[in-house]
């Protein structure tokens with residue numbers, strides 16, 4: 001099959017959590033806003049407004065340090081369900097422009113559109129999100145994910161920009177190596193010692209030198225330095241997995257709280273499975289610990305599932321088996337191993353199962369109509 005060519009857009013909301021807070025409370029206008037954990041504990045900044053960034057505050061910085069840099073900042077704990085609600089609104093806007101969307105996180109998605117349509121679509125999305133939701137968003141446009149991502153970084157904040165293959169020498173090569181995915185502070189340091197500072201330096205460096213730093217990833221990084229990115233575009237409608245995750249603004253020690261979040265994530269995954277008429281055979285739990293160590297643990301089931309309670313049961317059993325010691329920083333639930341059509345069980349459903357089936361149907365209908373926050377299960381109330 002001939003592969004069709006697309007323009008790729010990266011749409012990334014600017015300082016998303018802080019922008020939502022500003023939107024809901026205009027009195028914060030002009031004041032630096034930090035969303036994250038408490039400065040008394042070992043809380044970190046999860047998002048900071050551009051106002052706060054002027055003081056050198058960055059995300060993932062300890063809150064204490066952020067406040068030392070920017071004593072006038074307002075610290076907010078964050079309202080995940082509100083952010084999720086706004087994210088869903090943005091998602092609906094994206095869907096008006098293309099069905100080919102790959103969601104990266106709550107505030108970021110790649111979109112594929114017909115070749116040549118990128119710039120027009122990018123500007124239209126920017127305007128729609130600004131005018132309809134009042135949120136700042138940046139859009140990067142190119143022919144692949146890598147260049148779209150970099151174009152977006154350069155456009156930020158609140159702007160639209162493109163990098164095309166003809167721009168590689170003039171616009172990609174002068175950039176610092178840190179702009180490439182996969183180059184963090186440690187790798188950057190190693191490359192600096194080899195005299196490699198810009199992407200141009202990297203592009204012209206012999207591969208056998210790079211092998212010492214990148215090993216098996218040398219080819220990929222070499223391609224990136226030339227603006228080539230062979231990563232597949234994985235649109236949601238043909239996704240191989242459906243997942244939801246939550247990063248906590250500070251360490252969570254409470255097992256019950258994690259279980260409540262697991263239930264919430266499981267119903268999110270269940271809803272998306274049912275909406276796409278699929279059921280899944282494999283459930284994966286993702287956990288991140290305080291030291292940023294991340295594990296994923298899966299279970300494959302004898303039957304495919306799509307009910308919230310089945311997904312939750314699987315995720316919870318994985319959690320109980322592998323949760324290790326608190327505190328936790330992130331928890332995620334993923335479903336994969338899809339089969340089209342909901343599983344028809346050979347056994348007659350028990351009255352309990354029948355009741356749950358009916359309830360689920362009602363919840364899904366309400367959710368489709370009014371959004372995710374209207375419908376919740378009793379257990380989630382205990383979180384407060």
Ligand SMILES: [Mg+2]
Pocket residue numbers: 012013014015016107108
């Ligand atoms: Mg963002």
